[in-house]
Amino acid sequence: MYRYDIHDQTLVDERVAQFRDQMERYQAGRLGEEEFRPLRLQNGLYIQKHAPMLRIAIPYGMLAGNQLRALADITRRYDRGYGHFTTRQNLQLNWPALEDVPDILGELAKVQMHAIQTSGNCIRNTTSDQFAGIAGDEVEDPRPWCELIRQWSTLHPEFAYLPRKFKIAVSGAAQDRAAIQVHDIGLRLWHNADGELRIKVLAGGGLGRTPMIADVVREDLPWQHLLTYLEACVRVYNQFGRRDNKFKARIKILVKALGIEEFRRRVDEEWAHLKDGPQTLNQAAVDAAKRHFPEPERRPVAESAVADFEKLRSENRSLARFVTNNVTDHKVPGYKAVTLSLKRREHAPGDVTADQMDAVADLADRYSFGEVRVTHEQNLVLSDVPVDELEALWKELDTLGMANPTVGTLNDIICCPGGDYCGLANAVSIPIAQALQERFEDLDFLYDLGPLDLNISGCMNACGHHHVGHIGILGVDKKGEEYYQISIGGNSTDDASLGKILGPSFFREDVPSVVEKVLDVYVAERYEDERFLDTYRRIGLKPFKERVYAQ
Amino acid sequence: MPSNSDTQNDATALAPVHVDHLIADGELAPENAWCVSYDEEILPEQRPAFVPLVLWQANQDDIELAPLLASNTELTAELVQQFSATDTLAVDFPAFTDGRGYTIARLLRERYGYTGEVRAVGDVLVDQLDYMRRCGFTAMALRDDQHPDDAIRALNAFSVRYQTDVEERQALFERRLTAGQ
Numbered sequence: 001m002y003r004y005d006i007h008d009q010t011l012v013d014e015r016v017a018q019f020r021d022q023m024e025r026y027q028a029g030r031l032g033e034e035e036f037r038p039l040r041l042q043n044g045l046y047i048q049k050h051a052p053m054l055r056i057a058i059p060y061g062m063l064a065g066n067q068l069r070a071l072a073d074i075t076r077r078y079d080r081g082y083g084h085f086t087t088r089q090n091l092q093l094n095w096p097a098l099e100d101v102p103d104i105l106g107e108l109a110k111v112q113m114h115a116i117q118t119s120g121n122c123i124r125n126t127t128s129d130q131f132a133g134i135a136g137d138e139v140e141d142p143r144p145w146c147e148l149i150r151q152w153s154t155l156h157p158e159f160a161y162l163p164r165k166f167k168i169a170v171s172g173a174a175q176d177r178a179a180i181q182v183h184d185i186g187l188r189l190w191h192n193a194d195g196e197l198r199i200k201v202l203a204g205g206g207l208g209r210t211p212m213i214a215d216v217v218r219e220d221l222p223w224q225h226l227l228t229y230l231e232a233c234v235r236v237y238n239q240f241g242r243r244d245n246k247f248k249a250r251i252k253i254l255v256k257a258l259g260i261e262e263f264r265r266r267v268d269e270e271w272a273h274l275k276d277g278p279q280t281l282n283q284a285a286v287d288a289a290k291r292h293f294p295e296p297e298r299r300p301v302a303e304s305a306v307a308d309f310e311k312l313r314s315e316n317r318s319l320a321r322f323v324t325n326n327v328t329d330h331k332v333p334g335y336k337a338v339t340l341s342l343k344r345r346e347h348a349p350g351d352v353t354a355d356q357m358d359a360v361a362d363l364a365d366r367y368s369f370g371e372v373r374v375t376h377e378q379n380l381v382l383s384d385v386p387v388d389e390l391e392a393l394w395k396e397l398d399t400l401g402m403a404n405p406t407v408g409t410l411n412d413i414i415c416c417p418g419g420d421y422c423g424l425a426n427a428v429s430i431p432i433a434q435a436l437q438e439r440f441e442d443l444d445f446l447y448d449l450g451p452l453d454l455n456i457s458g459c460m461n462a463c464g465h466h467h468v469g470h471i472g473i474l475g476v477d478k479k480g481e482e483y484y485q486i487s488i489g490g491n492s493t494d495d496a497s498l499g500k501i502l503g504p505s506f507f508r509e510d511v512p513s514v515v516e517k518v519l520d521v522y523v524a525e526r527y528e529d530e531r532f533l534d535t536y537r538r539i540g541l542k543p544f545k546e547r548v549y550a551q
Numbered sequence: 552m553p554s555n556s557d558t559q560n561d562a563t564a565l566a567p568v569h570v571d572h573l574i575a576d577g578e579l580a581p582e583n584a585w586c587v588s589y590d591e592e593i594l595p596e597q598r599p600a601f602v603p604l605v606l607w608q609a610n611q612d613d614i615e616l617a618p619l620l621a622s623n624t625e626l627t628a629e630l631v632q633q634f635s636a637t638d639t640l641a642v643d644f645p646a647f648t649d650g651r652g653y654t655i656a657r658l659l660r661e662r663y664g665y666t667g668e669v670r671a672v673g674d675v676l677v678d679q680l681d682y683m684r685r686c687g688f689t690a691m692a693l694r695d696d697q698h699p700d701d702a703i704r705a706l707n708a709f710s711v712r713y714q715t716d717v718e719e720r721q722a723l724f725e726r727r728l729t730a731g732q
Binding site for chain 1: 625647648649650651653654657662676678679681682683685686698701704705708709710711712713714715716720721722723724725727728731
């Protein structure tokens with residue numbers, strides 16, 4: 001993974017010193033609340049309901065074992081011994097003390113980490129495919145490109161005060177696992193007929209208050225122009241994005257208001273001046289970025305070991321369940337990627353304790369070349385596990401409570417921190433997730449339902465991506481009471497779609513039975529192995545509506 | 552009819568603004584002679600003054616006036632051509648969170664080759680100065696409550712930059728390659 005050189009290290013060290021200075025001025029009253037706000041936000045620091053919240057960047061979800069140990073140490077020393085992985089592949093601390101934050105950033109810098117631009121109206125952490133570099137369907141490893149984007153966007157002098165936040169996602173595989181159609185900019189790396197790398201650029205997707213699927217700005221951008229083209233897109237947004245209404249300030253509103261043709265025309269006009277300029281990439285620069293992501297030195301796994309593993313799988317039902325749901329094929333025969341579930345009823349989805357972080361770091365060292373990945377579904381991945389060590393890993397994960405064989409099922413809920421922590425939330429979301437996990441815990445039932453994304457957001461900012469859940473739940477506030485609106489039919493992958501609202505919202509305690517009724521309709525109406533999403537697309541909203549609102 | 556108090560407020564809002572502390576070429580300038588007037592119809596009495604673009608265009612023979620560009624100004628080659636008549640111009644930050652001025656400064660420098668002073672005025676805070684300088688501002692008139700010592704420290708907070716900007720014409724990825732050869 002990417003390792004800092006003297007330049008990267010100096011920059012994060014200087015950033016820590018800068019923030020320490022800003023914090024001192026704030027505490028001395030020389031920097032007002034309003035003026036301090038964007039500065040702290042661009043260092044990941046929110047002032048929350050109960051305490052400050054610090055969001056730590058995990059660039060495109062890649063973590064080294066020593067970084068995870070440092071995070072564990074930080075949560076013990078400065079927080080309450082746990083952290084929360086988010087849908088942007090970052091880690092949030094829920095209980096740091098304001099005055100400790102410069103020290104925490106200093107500790108992060110020691111392990112090549114930071115919290116730069118994890119919030120605020122700037123370019124945020126670029127997200128990507130959790131199976132980057134190992135997926136069988138990969139055309140181009142997105143990580144070097146993400147790193148080039150990370151560097152270009154970090155402390156960009158022109159784009160620190162955009163109209164609103166700006167999120168970029170990159171996919172380099174046949175299947176989109178990075179939700180590129182619901183980002184401000186989505187990039188898809190692909191090869192043309194001559195085998196040359198091209199980049200498809202999407203713009204104007206997003207969730208939040210006005211969810212939209214992105215439009216295509218350019219199908220076939222040659223890779224050399226990635227940064228100049230991004231600069232043109234963001235410059236057009238910086239100049240023309242709305243600043244009078246924060247709810248209409250995202251790039252998606254600009255793209256829709258101008259129309260994609262006019263947006264594209266303005267970007268191209270801008271790009272004509274930037275194209276072939278000094279930020280044009282060359283092969284040597286890309287090769288240098290790629291050298292940070294070498295193939296690990298995988299030992300050969302004998303074919304007999306693969307056969308032995310398949311035999312074991314057929315004999316051990318528990319292991320088989322785990323493998324079916326939590327283990328993903330790898331481009332190298334004999335290797336697998338293993339997803340560690342962070343979805344257990346006793347914890348909020350995405351939460352992990354300091355002890356678990358240490359344990360995962362240890363497992364990563366022993367089983368997967370010392371690297372861990374964070375997924376936007378709020379789980380962790382060990383990407384390079386030899387099949388002959390899978391059973392041993394599974395047993396260790398089980399002891400840690402991270403082997404729930406439910407990845408990709410209804411139980412693998414994406415969920416924001418909600419009203420229990422977040423100052424923006426209209427309603428709690430974690431207790432809803434827990435109530436649903438309790439109601440639907442029977443594995444056979446979950447497996448029978450097949451792949452099902454259930455996403456929960458505590459408010460319309462949509463951190464829990466409810467619009468793109470097959471079933472989406474949104475907390476709403478009606479005269480101070482918490483209600484929940486349920487939508488169905490959303491999807492974040494290649495055939496992305498936004499969920500449709502069933503109808504009037506529900507009381508908190510009714511949510512599990514409403515979801516159950518939705519599932520009943522699916523089970524009754526589906527053809528054989530038809531997915532929930534496909535059944536919905538075939539039969540529409542009406543049967544679900546009739547069942548849920550039946551008198 | 553506006554009430555008296557409204558009229559007074561309008562008059563106050565449009566009174567020329569003068570701030571004491573000006574950062575020019577990375578240092579605290581000994582003085583700041585210029586005021587900024589936002590009134591689009593009436594010239595201020597004080598001189599020298601930055602005045603709204605339309606007013607400057609109508610009074611180009613007054614050499615003690617210079618153009619004040621609003622943050623929504625759309626630059627064109629024809630417009631910037633007019634600026635050859637002035638050796639300073641100001642870009643307004645109506646709120647420090649309005650980032651359009653950064654783009655305006657870069658375009659003035661990088662696209663249109665304007666070589667006079669580009670001054671940031673309005674809601675100009677200490678912690679923006681480094682970005683402003685990198686985008687081509689050579690002078691920043693600090694909001695009244697900002698401390699000049701903090702400003703100089705903030706200007707020198709970073710020795711590393713990844714991107715190209717008005718000052719740095721080689722991206723770090725290029726400089727790394729050169730260093731590695």
